[in-house]
Structure formats: C-alpha cells, structure tokens
Amino acid sequence: MAQFINPFSDWGFKHIFGREISKDLLICFLNDLFAGEFVIKSLAFGNKEQIGLSKDSREVIFDIYCTTDEGKEIIVEMQNRGQEHFIDRALYYTSRVIVNQGIKGEWDYDIRPVYTICFMNFVDPLLPLGKLRTDMILADKDNGKMVSDKIRMVYLMLPFFEKTETECENDFERWIFVLKNMNTFERMPFLAKNAVFKKLAEISDLRTLSKKDMDKYEDSIRIMRDAYATYKYAIKTGLEDGRKQGLEEGMAQGMEKGMEKGKAEAERQKNIEFAKLMLSDGDSTEKIQRYTGLTAEEINEIAQSLH
Structure with missing residues (x-):
C-alpha cells in the first residue's frame, strides 16, 4: 500500500517544495535541473501572489516563487491536467514577474533573470513530442545563439519519462522518477544514492502527517479527483456530442449521396x-x-x- 504524498496534489507539491523546513529539497532539485550551468547556495521564498499592474487587474498566484542567492527569480508550477494555451500561460506568468521588477523614476531596465519551471503531468502538442524536457530561451532564429538570459521556461512533460528505477543515470532522472511515481511507493528508492531522498521520504511520509495536515492533504486530493472527474466528463460529453453530430451528419450525407x-x-x-x-x-x-x-x-x- 502506498505511503507517500501524491506530489500532483496542490497541497502535496507545496508541502514537499514550498516550505522553509524543506527548502533544501528545492535547492537540490534546482541544482540537479541546472547542473553544469550554475549552483544555488540558498534561496528565499517570495510572495506567491503577484499584484496586478492596476487595481482592477487580477493577481497571479504561483505554486512556488523564490529568489536565489544570485538574484535569479524562479517560479515552479505543477500542472496535473492539460489546458488550452498552457504555453502562453507560462509566458504570461514569467512576463508578469519581469514587469513587476520595474522601478518608478529613473531606471535603466536592468532586470533580474526569471526562470519558470513547469512540471506537466500531461502532453502538450505544441511541445516536441517524445521529449521530457524542453528549454525555451530568447535566441536568434537563424543561429540559435542566446540573445538574453533574462527569461527562460523549462517544460517537463512527465508522461515521456519511461525509465525504470535501475535505468536512472543521474540525480535529475532520479528526481523525475520519484516525483512521477511517488504516490505508488511503499518504500522510497535511491536512499543509498543521495541523502536528499531520505529527507524526501521523511517529509512526504503520510504516516508522519498531523491530523490537521492530513485533512488538508485529503481535501487537496478530493479537489484533484473532482477536477479529474470533471475533465473526464467533459471529454465523454464531447465525444457523445461528436458521435451524435457525426451520426446526424452521416445520415444527411448518406441521403445526399x-x-x-x-x-x-x-x-x-x-x-x-x-x-x-x-x-x-x-x-x-x-x-x-x-x-x-x-x-x-x-x-x-x-x-x-x-x-
């Protein structure tokens, strides 16, 4: 029987990565994600609610929003179901954080880099099919050379990760394997590979949750399941409507033919x-x-x- 938190639930994801007590888990994951590019030594959680540009504007609420010791601003989102314009949504989120860096008065537009990382438990047809990770940057169309490092979006399409536990070759792949399958584990893998997975097991063990946290987790799971049921019903209804329309059109076309x-x-x-x-x-x-x-x-x- 599974004994670990489902990280695809809103509360579960934030419980693992979005708290001071588990901050080192997020630092470790980000360093494995950007291995060879930079190293994050520390980070500070920021306000997850980005105030609109005017009083009438809607707020943007992130799953996790933080700033690294080097000044990089990082957004981390977990999206369990596909939605229309998801790529544009991530661009909007990233752009809002950049715009909110603006300073009234004299300012030379010296902005801090903003990275958005999207865990996607679905396949978006606009991204390369069959590819787990897609990094989007501002680059020259002809030669692919980066022209600015101030904006970057990383999309992780988890359905395309198919490696088994023994096939994972590095800590980044181990992270993806664990997050994709954690709610099915009876034991946490890779405990001997990296101490971070031991802490992950302690943080995400359902048996260690307080009554209050368990209630929050179960509410999050219920919301996730309701959303999934609504999603499935919409698909079923759409298919039935499509079949009905197709039957009517088929009859009309058949009569005409x-x-x-x-x-x-x-x-x-x-x-x-x-x-x-x-x-x-x-x-x-x-x-x-x-x-x-x-x-x-x-x-x-x-x-x-x-x-």
Missing part, C-alpha cells in the same frame, strides 16, 4: 435505353458515344444483348 447515386443511375439507364434505339436505327458507335456518354465497351455489350 444516395440521391446523387440514384440520380446518376437513372441517367445511366436513360442513356442505355437511348443507345438501344440508336443501335436499332443503325447509328455508329462513335455517334452513340457522343449522344449518350457511354463507352465503346458499354455500347458493344448493349448491342450483344440486343442480338
């Missing part, structure tokens, strides 16, 4: 009868072809039937 076919057959029979009369009058095959549109083979068959 049947009428066209019947009309064509009636015209053909009329031409056959006309050809019989012309043959009886001794008209040539060429002449009958011109008046009826029948082929020479068809006219010869009609002639043989008359004999």
Whole structure:
C-alpha cells in the first residue's frame, strides 16, 4: 500500500517544495535541473501572489516563487491536467514577474533573470513530442545563439519519462522518477544514492502527517479527483456530442449521396435505353458515344444483348 504524498496534489507539491523546513529539497532539485550551468547556495521564498499592474487587474498566484542567492527569480508550477494555451500561460506568468521588477523614476531596465519551471503531468502538442524536457530561451532564429538570459521556461512533460528505477543515470532522472511515481511507493528508492531522498521520504511520509495536515492533504486530493472527474466528463460529453453530430451528419450525407447515386443511375439507364434505339436505327458507335456518354465497351455489350 502506498505511503507517500501524491506530489500532483496542490497541497502535496507545496508541502514537499514550498516550505522553509524543506527548502533544501528545492535547492537540490534546482541544482540537479541546472547542473553544469550554475549552483544555488540558498534561496528565499517570495510572495506567491503577484499584484496586478492596476487595481482592477487580477493577481497571479504561483505554486512556488523564490529568489536565489544570485538574484535569479524562479517560479515552479505543477500542472496535473492539460489546458488550452498552457504555453502562453507560462509566458504570461514569467512576463508578469519581469514587469513587476520595474522601478518608478529613473531606471535603466536592468532586470533580474526569471526562470519558470513547469512540471506537466500531461502532453502538450505544441511541445516536441517524445521529449521530457524542453528549454525555451530568447535566441536568434537563424543561429540559435542566446540573445538574453533574462527569461527562460523549462517544460517537463512527465508522461515521456519511461525509465525504470535501475535505468536512472543521474540525480535529475532520479528526481523525475520519484516525483512521477511517488504516490505508488511503499518504500522510497535511491536512499543509498543521495541523502536528499531520505529527507524526501521523511517529509512526504503520510504516516508522519498531523491530523490537521492530513485533512488538508485529503481535501487537496478530493479537489484533484473532482477536477479529474470533471475533465473526464467533459471529454465523454464531447465525444457523445461528436458521435451524435457525426451520426446526424452521416445520415444527411448518406441521403445526399444516395440521391446523387440514384440520380446518376437513372441517367445511366436513360442513356442505355437511348443507345438501344440508336443501335436499332443503325447509328455508329462513335455517334452513340457522343449522344449518350457511354463507352465503346458499354455500347458493344448493349448491342450483344440486343442480338
């Protein structure tokens, strides 16, 4: 029986990565994600609610929002179900954080880098199919050279990660394997590989949750399941409507095609009868072809039937 938190629930994801007590888990994951590029030594959680540009603007609420010791601002989102314009949504989130860096008065537009990391438990057809990780940057279209490091979006499509526990080659792959399958584990893997997974096991063990936290977790799971049920119902309803519409259209098209076919057959029979009369009058095959549109083979068959 599974004994770990489902990280795809809103509360579960924030419980693992969005608290001071588990901050080192987030630092470790980010360092494994950007291995070889930079190292985060510390980070500070920021206000997850980004105030709108005007009083009437809507607030943007992130799953996790933090700033690293180097000044990079990082957004981390967990999206369990696909939605229309998801790529644009992530761009909007990232852009809002950049815009909110603006300073009134004299300012030279020296902005801090903003990274958005999206865990996606679904496949978005706009991203490369079959690819777990897609990094989007501002780059020259022709040579691919980066022109600015101030904005970057990392999309992790978890359905495309198919490695088993023994096939994981580095800590980043181990993280992805654990997060994708954690709610099915009876034991946490990789405990001997990296101490961070031991802490992850302690943080996410359902048996260690307080009554209050367990209630919050169960509410989060219920919301997630309700959303999934709504999603499935929408698909089912859409399919049924599509089948009904397709059936009605099919019947209409069938009737139309049947009428066209019947009309064509009636015209053909009329031409056959006309050809019989012309043959009886001794008209040539060429002449009958011109008046009826029948082929020479068809006219010869009609002639043989008359004999």
